Amino acid sequence: xxxxxxxxxxxxxxxxxxxxxxxxxxxxxxxxxxxxxxxxxxxxxxxxxxxxxxxxxxxxxxxxxxxxxxxxxxxxxxxxxxxxxxxxxxxxxxxxxxxxxxxxxxxxxxxxxxxxxxxxxxxxxxxxxxxxxxxxxxxxxxxxxxxxxxxxxxxxxxxxxxxxxxxxxxxxxxxxxxxxxxxxxxxxxxxxxxxxxxxxxxxxxxxxxxxxxxxxxxxxxxxxxxxxxxxxxxxxxxxxxxxxxxxxxxxxxxxxxxxxxxxxxxxxxx
Amino acid sequence: xxxxxxxxxxxxxxxxxxxxxxxxxxxxxxxxxxxxxxxxxxxxxxxxxxxxxxxxxxxxxxxxxxxxxxxxxxxxxxxxxxxxxxxxxxxxxxxxxxxxxxxxxxxxxxxxxxxxxxxxxxxxxxxxxxxxxxxxxxxxxxxxxxxxxxxxxxxxxxxxxxxxxxxxxxxxxxxxxxxxxxxxxxxxxxxxxxxxxx
Numbered sequence: 001x002x003x004x005x006x007x008x009x010x011x012x013x014x015x016x017x018x019x020x021x022x023x024x025x026x027x028x029x030x031x032x033x034x035x036x037x038x039x040x041x042x043x044x045x046x047x048x049x050x051x052x053x054x055x056x057x058x059x060x061x062x063x064x065x066x067x068x069x070x071x072x073x074x075x076x077x078x079x080x081x082x083x084x085x086x087x088x089x090x091x092x093x094x095x096x097x098x099x100x101x102x103x104x105x106x107x108x109x110x111x112x113x114x115x116x117x118x119x120x121x122x123x124x125x126x127x128x129x130x131x132x133x134x135x136x137x138x139x140x141x142x143x144x145x146x147x148x149x150x151x152x153x154x155x156x157x158x159x160x161x162x163x164x165x166x167x168x169x170x171x172x173x174x175x176x177x178x179x180x181x182x183x184x185x186x187x188x189x190x191x192x193x194x195x196x197x198x199x200x201x202x203x204x205x206x207x208x209x210x211x212x213x214x215x216x217x218x219x220x221x222x223x224x225x226x227x228x229x230x231x232x233x234x235x236x237x238x239x240x241x242x243x244x245x246x247x248x249x250x251x252x253x254x255x256x257x258x259x260x261x262x263x264x265x266x267x268x269x270x
Numbered sequence: 271x272x273x274x275x276x277x278x279x280x281x282x283x284x285x286x287x288x289x290x291x292x293x294x295x296x297x298x299x300x301x302x303x304x305x306x307x308x309x310x311x312x313x314x315x316x317x318x319x320x321x322x323x324x325x326x327x328x329x330x331x332x333x334x335x336x337x338x339x340x341x342x343x344x345x346x347x348x349x350x351x352x353x354x355x356x357x358x359x360x361x362x363x364x365x366x367x368x369x370x371x372x373x374x375x376x377x378x379x380x381x382x383x384x385x386x387x388x389x390x391x392x393x394x395x396x397x398x399x400x401x402x403x404x405x406x407x408x409x410x411x412x413x414x415x416x417x418x419x420x421x422x423x424x425x426x427x428x429x430x431x432x433x434x435x436x437x438x439x440x441x442x443x444x445x446x447x448x449x450x451x452x453x454x455x456x457x458x459x460x461x462x463x464x465x466x467x468x
Contacts, residue, residue: 019288077340084336090321093330115339117280119346120398123413127420128394138288145317146287149310150280191323203320215309218316222294234298239308 005033006062011134019138025058032059033066037075044082057086057140061133068126087115090141091148092207113151114144185256188221205262213255215240216248226252278466282307283314292318346413357418360410361387372407376400376463381453385444386419392443393419399467400446
C-alpha cells in the first residue's frame with residue numbers, strides 16, 4: 001500500500017491547469033477503492049447525505065469509470081443504477097400522477113435527454129479512457145445542471161413549446177400595485193430560509209417566471225447594476241441586450257410581483 | 271431559432287458549472303468571454319443557485335425510470351467484449367435499401383458506409399450528428415454504433431482503396447476526414463460532413 005490508488009483527473013481548464021476533485025471526494029475515494037465491492041454496493045444504499053458512509057455522487061462516477069476494464073457486469077449495473085438515481089435526484093421532479101401536465105412532460109423529456117447526454121460521455125469513457133466525465137467527478141450536480149441546459153436547448157428545436165404570454169415589457173408601465181410590491185422582498189434571504197418546504201416554494205415561484213424575467217432576477221441576485229455609464233462595467237441592461245434600463249426595471253418588477261403572488265397563494269393552501 | 275448547441279458550448283456550460291464559485295465575477299467573466307451564450311449562462315447560474323436552495327428536499331426515486339435506463343443502456347452498449355465479437359452488429363440487420371437510402375441521405379459513396387460496417391473508421395473522429403444519422407438509417411441507436419465501432423477493425427474482403435498504401439488493419443483505424451478524402455468526397459461536401467453540429 002502507500003501508493004496512490006486514485007489517479008488524478010486529466011481535463012484541462014482554459015488556463016492550462018488540471019481540474020481536481022474536492023478534498024472530501026478524494027478522501028472518500030481513497031477509502032472506497034480499498035473496499036470489497038460488496039461493501040461498496042452496500043454503501044450505495046445509504047441515502048442520508050450527512051452520513052459518514054454516504055457515497056458522494058462524484059465518487060459513484062469515479063467508481064463506474066474505474067470499472068471500465070473489468071467484466072463484473074453486476075457491479076457495473078449497480079453503479080449505473082445508482083448514477084441514474086443521482087441524476088434523477090438533482091433534476092426537477094417528474095411527478096407520475098401529474099404526467100399529463102405540460103411542465104411534467106418537459107421534465108420527463110429533459111431527464112431522458114440528460115441521461116442520453118451522460119450515456120454518450122459514459123460510452124466514450126468506457127471505450128477510450130479520457131476526460132469526458134471529469135467534470136462529474138468535480139461537481140456532479142452542477143455538471144448535470146449544465147447538461148440539462150444543453151438538453152433543453154436542443155429540445156426547443158423539436159418540441160413546440162407552449163410559450164408563456166409575456167407582457168410587452170419594452171413599453172408597458174408597471175402598475176402602481178406592482179411598484180409597491182417590489183420593495184420588501186429579499187429573495188436571497190427567502191432562498192436561505194431554514195424551512196425546506198418554504199424554500200422549495202420560493203424555488204418553484206422563480207422557476208415559473210418567464211425566461212426574460214428570470215434572467216433579470218438572477219443578475220439582481222448577483223448584485224449586478226441595472227445600468228452603468230461606465231463602458232467597463234457589465235450591467236444587466238448590457239448583458240441582456242436591451243436598449244433601455246426601464247425594460248430591466250419592468251422585468252424585475254413583474255417578476256417580483258409574480259413571486260410574491262405565488263408565495264402568498266401558496267401560504268393560503270398550506 | 272437556435273440550432274443545436276455545438277459540442278464546445280456544452281463544454282463551456284460544463285466548465286462554468288464546475289467553477290468553484292458562482293459569484294458575480296465568475297458570471298461576468300463567462301459573459302464577457304462567451305457573449306453568444308449569455309442567456310444560457312445566466313439561466314445556468316440561476317439553476318445552480320436554485321439547486322443549492324433545493325438541497326435537502328427529499329427526492330423520491332423513480333425506480334421504473336432507473337430500471338428502464340439500465341435496460342436501454344445495456345442493450346445499446348453491451349458489456350465490453352474483449353474480443354470485439356459479442357457486440358451486436360447493427361449493420362447486420364440493415365437491408366440493402368436502407369443502406370442505399372442512408373448513402374443518399376448523407377450524399378456519400380458506398381465506401382464510406384462500408385468503412386463504418388467494417389469498423390475501419392475511428393468513431394471518435396465522426397461528428398455526433400453523422401453517427402446519429404447513420405444510426406437512424408439502420409434502425410439502431412448512436413450508442414449501438416459507438417459500441418460496435420469500438421471493436422477492432424475487421425476490414426472486409428473485397429474492399430479496395432485506390433491508394434498507394436495498403437488498407438490498414440487491426441488498430442490502424444482511419445479518421446473520418448481521411449476516409450472522406452480516400453473515398454474522393456468533394457471538398458465542399460467533406461467540410462459539411464465534418465461540421466460539428468452536436
